Amino acid sequence: MHFFSDNATPVCPAVMAAIAAADRADHGYDGDGWSARLDGAFSDLFETPVRALWLATGTAANSIALATLCPPYGGVICHEEAHILIDECGAPGFFTHGATLMPLPGDGAKLTPDSVTARLRMIRPDVHQSPARAISITNATEYGRAYTPAEVAALGDIAKGHGLGFHMDGARFANAVAHLGCTPADITWRAGVDALSFGCVKNGGMVGEALLFFGDAAPARAADAARWRKRSGHLFSKGRYLAAQILAMIEGDLWLRNAHAANGAAQALAASVAERLLHPVEANELFVRLTADEAARLRAQGFDFYDWGDGAARLVTNWSQDAQSVAPLAQALKALDHG
Amino acid sequence: MHFFSDNATPVCPAVMAAIAAADRADHGYDGDGWSARLDGAFSDLFETPVRALWLATGTAANSIALATLCPPYGGVICHEEAHILIDECGAPGFFTHGATLMPLPGDGAKLTPDSVTARLRMIRPDVHQSPARAISITNATEYGRAYTPAEVAALGDIAKGHGLGFHMDGARFANAVAHLGCTPADITWRAGVDALSFGCVKNGGMVGEALLFFGDAAPARAADAARWRKRSGHLFSKGRYLAAQILAMIEGDLWLRNAHAANGAAQALAASVAERLLHPVEANELFVRLTADEAARLRAQGFDFYDWGDGAARLVTNWSQDAQSVAPLAQALKALDHG
Amino acid sequence: MHFFSDNATPVCPAVMAAIAAADRADHGYDGDGWSARLDGAFSDLFETPVRALWLATGTAANSIALATLCPPYGGVICHEEAHILIDECGAPGFFTHGATLMPLPGDGAKLTPDSVTARLRMIRPDVHQSPARAISITNATEYGRAYTPAEVAALGDIAKGHGLGFHMDGARFANAVAHLGCTPADITWRAGVDALSFGCVKNGGMVGEALLFFGDAAPARAADAARWRKRSGHLFSKGRYLAAQILAMIEGDLWLRNAHAANGAAQALAASVAERLLHPVEANELFVRLTADEAARLRAQGFDFYDWGDGAARLVTNWSQDAQSVAPLAQALKALDHG
């Protein structure tokens, strides 16, 4: 049973069905009927006018978002363990033409208003120092924590006050919303977010994430993003197959149901290893203390996962699981301590 | 009936079946079993060791190929109507970090040894002028012409003699091979080509082209390309779905059968409008003289296609057609002159 | 006697004196008293509010100007023999992050309204094609021709009508103004020019050109340019030595006197080789038919110059010459035909 990544899972049947249903001739690129429905579908979901573009990957969505928010000479404040900094091989630097990521520490891979404000105060307003021009957070974070609406809004206020763009990497946005029980609007535009990378692939899609823009600047930023999409080789010839997947995810709340399933599985596992947890479990990731010997024992029973440095491991649950289906692992984890 | 682009067609059933067959858990990115088979499958097809990467689009494949062949201060010799120059919104400039495309005229969108040699002679070998570092050709060309093995080799000799990389944009490579009746090797590495963008999507795929490297430098270039792929957001989380499509295309010669079908359809149409042809028909595109009035008459009968400036039109056939299925358009075209 | 370039000349005594006069302690970068006077001095000269930055070279001034006018995915219409395209090793591509130069032919290295309009019409307004965003001309041109105020204004009208920025490479701006007898304003902002690279080095300076912005957008563009200047390593530690040179050139009309001297020398030479001229002589460059044998004879008499392809040569006069001082060459040229 795979717990090393939500990337490992197959495609959700409803998404596969949507792909099959899109398998007819239509205009190329984003000139098709499915792509044309994206703005509307996301506007409904977020209760505000939204501009939406499909993109292949979260890396592309994040990087293009930042390219619309930050000039080449500017800086983007982010967490020191942010995916954009650590795991994208410099993609933000590529798309922004060299903007500087400005890393900050913080528990649970979260930025705090204090750390951001202190960082901003360090920058002299002359041409020698890169000015901060955007803040980027990940929700749920790289440690599976969810920023609450109030936490997002506090950062949004700082962004607004300093004229910074505000981006959210939502590779696991659904898991955050499912945990928080809020509306998608509550942790995005209502809290000051300008651009959201809305993840689909980890949540049951095959290929295709959505990049969303909110607010008055949305049309201009989306037009820019459309240029970056083409220019970076991301304008698919048959984009309808991506748009169809994304619509299947959001038009019937599949995205939320899938996230609830994955989160539920994570909670079931968390309950079985409460004392080993390195971070509270709020989404679909668990970080647990685990010796090499214990890890070997679990793997011998057929459970796959990543080591997380020495003496720890990361377990990721996914849309295809639930509390019941992960019971064997929960059992095995419990057995480590009480077996 | 659509003749405006081979992008408009649905996915070939065999490719769709391959996607379904790949719908199981496996490692993410390109760590899966399908991706692992690409090098071998292409090495068999090209009768030489090949390094192959899946990519989302031809634009990405072309641009990453050029980024491995040409430094930022260098130049790429190409035709003045090359897709890389005209229809990719500057993607090669993005991926190469500003390399200069050096356009040349030429019949049928073909470069000739004479024009390339003359262009090379114009460049002073000092730091003020960008040195040419690569040649890029499209086969079949933007006007549906096929470079023969001898024509490619003549350019390959120049490339080798001047230390230039040699790239082929093969968005319609299959159509060229089908027309020429040669082996894939004959118009690529045997003729000096270093990197090939091997098109699949226009030929029946959903998403996924292949970028191939030949020769001694292939491993180093492929390793570089893998970095560019990640860095440009093209390393899909679930790459197995792309790899599976590409394998389905090449492992059973589907790519060639599909191209023969499209080419056959084009020949059937060509026969019906021989006197109106602006270019010999060798692949799956026809460029025909057509007045606005004639175009309107055809569209009224349900035939879609692009205008090609004033008084001309482009008709593109595809894998799902053949001589028989396009007979209605052939009839309608004939009727323009003799109706 | 050197006629191969106006770069070869020593520094004009008045400029050298200004450097010596600036040799005192002051704030670094552009925080000094000389730099602070640039805006005012150029505003006086151009009879309108101007924002001015010193830069090291014409290449830097041109490239930074274009970076403020054109996004990475855009295009810059220029002549096919423009310095920015041919002789800057891709610098505009570097500073604009890959924008596309869109070359056009034209007599005397001049763009015409017809050619520009025709080029603009060729661009489809979709994301596949790079949109033109700027026009760049050189005045005096690469063939020593001067665009008249009316010619500039005709292009300025097109720029304005299409929302394009308008840049003038004025490496030999002084020579153009000296020839035309107009005001600097007449061939710049009054004719629609947004940004001017104002050359000093060829005209008697040591190091330091000025980049000027006109119009309502000038403050924002100059602020951007100041960022590019720092970011490209062009913000000199002791900028006062550059500012002092530029001020010395313009505050007493030295720039115009020097240009008149160089132009006068060119006219004297032109009169001696009227039948050999490939282009009318309007600034300080002559392009003359000259066999290899004739060239050798001149060089044997101590005259240096560049060959200009087969059977032609380029002669450049400079600020340190005048009609009288170049009489020996005039004599030698005349002797070729009548000797």
Add this chain to the structure above:
Amino acid sequence: MHFFSDNATPVCPAVMAAIAAADRADHGYDGDGWSARLDGAFSDLFETPVRALWLATGTAANSIALATLCPPYGGVICHEEAHILIDECGAPGFFTHGATLMPLPGDGAKLTPDSVTARLRMIRPDVHQSPARAISITNATEYGRAYTPAEVAALGDIAKGHGLGFHMDGARFANAVAHLGCTPADITWRAGVDALSFGCVKNGGMVGEALLFFGDAAPARAADAARWRKRSGHLFSKGRYLAAQILAMIEGDLWLRNAHAANGAAQALAASVAERLLHPVEANELFVRLTADEAARLRAQGFDFYDWGDGAARLVTNWSQDAQSVAPLAQALKALDHG
């Protein structure tokens, strides 16, 4: 009396004389006689074959050095207060096309072998993470500390062992050498350094730093650097005036005498404020505890300097001073405590 920066000083008379001596016609760019002597002069000084290029600024020299050592997808390990990270408005990101600076903490703005090794161990060798490709240190550091030959060599060994390029920002290289009493070779190529930004302007020059390459790769890197120099607008039309300054600095050991003078002045000041020093004084910078009130008192006496955060100040001495000439400030500093 200015102590805010060594940029504020006038030009050293010997350098000014060299400029005057270069004021004759010669070939443009770097085709002149002075530029031709640079390689030889630096090879003599460093006792090994050196390739040397003049450049306008330290920012340009640093950035071009890094561009030759690190690919766009790579990373450069540096101190978290390094000039390249903090004070160049992202120039390294511009020249390297987006490479990632990897900051580390460390006393006195120094990297240590332990911190570098630990950082390298954190990087997974897959395409998701940027690989480190270079180490960059500043000597003397941003806090006026000098890396000893042994300290540099320890880092050089790590660089060599991991296949990393090794760059030294030597804006105040002369001050470090003067302090250490070693040869220039000892803290550069003998300790594994591949590229050195050799500062001149702070040490008495007007405009012009030197970028030096050592070792077998020097010719290829210098050729690359020459392309970057042109492409970034740094190839001056009249480069002889820069080359002449640099030659004047190094051919008679002026660089070392000037540094000794500045260092001597710094030591004299250090002796007067020993208990207030935040860092040992080894070069020409002092960082001292100073209340706002004390700072005001000093400024009232005519001493200029920068505040360094709250409660501290930075004092910089320069080539035009010595222990005697700064006695008034030494006196004033002493009087703060004992006055």
